Amino acid sequence: MESNTVRAQASIRRRQLLIAGGAVGLGSLLPGVASAQSAWPAKSIRFVVPFAPGGSSEIVARSTAVELSKTLGQSVYVDNKPGAAGNIAMSEVARSEDLHTIILGHIGTLAVNPYIFDKLPWALKDFKPVSLLAKVPSLYVVNADLPVKNLKELIAHAKRNPGKLSYGSAGNGSAGHLAFEYFKMASEVFMLHVPYKGTGPMLTDLLAGRVDASAIGAAAIIPFIKSGKVRCIATGSAQRLPQLPDVPTVAEQGFPGFEMTQWYGMLAPSNMPQANIDKLAAETMKAVKAPESQRRLTGDAAEAIGGTPEQFAQFIAAEQERWKKVIARAQIRPD
Structure with a gap:
């Protein structure tokens, strides 16, 4: 009887040691798992431009994409998706779930469309502002x-x-x-x-x-x-x-105080983790201020801006307030 008790206790002890060892092994893996989860971007980033090729939007987007590709460790490529005054692209990116799709925000899509369309297939809350890129x-x-x-x-x-x-x-x-x-x-x-x-x-x-x-x-x-x-x-x-x-x-x-500039910024879908937004904003500010980017933009009379997500959000709100009055007076309507 005593020998059976001893054997049972030994068996229990062996199981406890195995469980403890497994826990230690799993614990040693967790930092690697956490690191893999935080290693963003994990693949190429698609930078959607909601207009046809050939305009200022593409020039600003491609200049930014080139510099971001150097610092993010993944390529950033521009994908032109024109149509419906930019709403097709905005709607698609708003629904994106791959965490590697961003879009070029613009005076037209962000400060005009909300006031000329009776109903948009997207809302500003579907996006997180990243950074103002440039003014043209x-x-x-x-x-x-x-x-x-x-x-x-x-x-x-x-x-x-x-x-x-x-x-x-x-x-x-x-x-x-x-x-x-x-x-x-x-x-x-x-x-x-x-x-x-x-x-x-x-x-x-x-x-x-x-x-x-x-x-x-x-x-x-x-x-x-x-x-x-x-x-x-x-x-x-x-x-x-x-x-x-x-x-x-x-x-x-003869028109004192008249000023008209187009502007371009970067937005991400609202499901993008804030840590990714902050990283992208920091790298984007470096990208638009990089000497090569400055040279390209200045050569095309564009002014590189940069800035934080909070600053870009405030800028969008101010522009919406400014242009909704012009839109109402001119009775601008969509196609």
């Missing part, structure tokens, strides 16, 4: 054959030819649409709006003379200005641009 001044340009060299001449020409002059934009509610309507309100001049599906196709018709004028982000249009294919008659910036020192601002031409 709008340039007011005309077809090279239009007989005007400044805003005064454009206004006079439009009044002599009522209903005959047109301006193109990347679409209803786009930054270019907003910029020209803002100018029309300030100058009390009428020009017909012709919306396109992106800056690229609109620019094709502007160069061909099928539309007379446009307001376009500096990054996308400066090469065409320098080549003489279009004529820049005013800049929407607060000061003259170093790239176009002879072109006066809108404010200089």
